[in-house]
Amino acid sequence: MSTTPYVQRPGWFTNKMLNPLVSWLSRRGVSVAGSGVLAVKGRKSGEWRRTPVNPLHHRGEIYLVAARGHVQWTHNMRAAGGGEIFHGGRGRRFSATEVPEAEKPDILRAYLRKWKWEVGAFFQGLGPDSSDEELRAAAGRHPVFRLTYLD
Template sequence: MPPTPYVKRPGWFTNNVLNRTVAWFSRRGISLAGSNVLAVKGRKSGEWRRTPVNPLTHEGGTYLVAARGHVQWTHNMRAAGGGEMFHGRRGRRFTAAEVPDEEKPEILRAYLRKWKWEVGAFFEGVGPDSSDEELRAAAVRHPVFRLTYVD
């Protein structure tokens, strides 16, 4: 049996206060440190699911990094192959391709350079100054998707 994928579940405060606050601001066009709201169809229900995320622009691409690991939105993204990114009321449709682990170190480094203050605890000691080897070892725990906007 394969090992259980890494998941760092959010606590009550994050789910019920922090995420809702960030999403509320984002829906009104106020981004907190670059946050947006990701909408992706549920893989089982087919219903749209929304969660605040920090999209990363890096070397001409846009990426979503799952700081908390293999969480629900990552499973839904794999099944749906894309979704919508919202900043305010404006949504942008996109397709998503998962980035292979061996290509993640520079993306993770850029992500941690920008948001370590917010997500560093989920990376278990890995930071923007970590070696490629350390980042590659952490890559398996953190799915990364490259977004391609379609409209």
């Protein structure tokens, strides 16, 4: 069994075309199904890093799910403890708390219900109708953060 955390790196098209387009649209107030742009300080550089994200509003809370696994923004979020989400030109500061594994199945199910059309390929065949057991087995591959807006 590998001890390397699950990471699904984006390809050239995503990095060079899709993410910049979604970020550009989001900065201008055009959201793709509720997407936004996450800004979080780099854990080593201290510089702001930006990436498109799909915030999930679920049961009165807001979550960020790392569909691609333990990617750079998740490491930065752990170090920074929060950041900003941008929709249009407006950013909202937040603090972030990582969600324990036991709470993830319900959140992952809701996330897949809303976003599977975009991120389903990163969940290895799972979907909103997957069992709790199947979602629990995948929970360690997908960090989840609960956001608390500060303003």
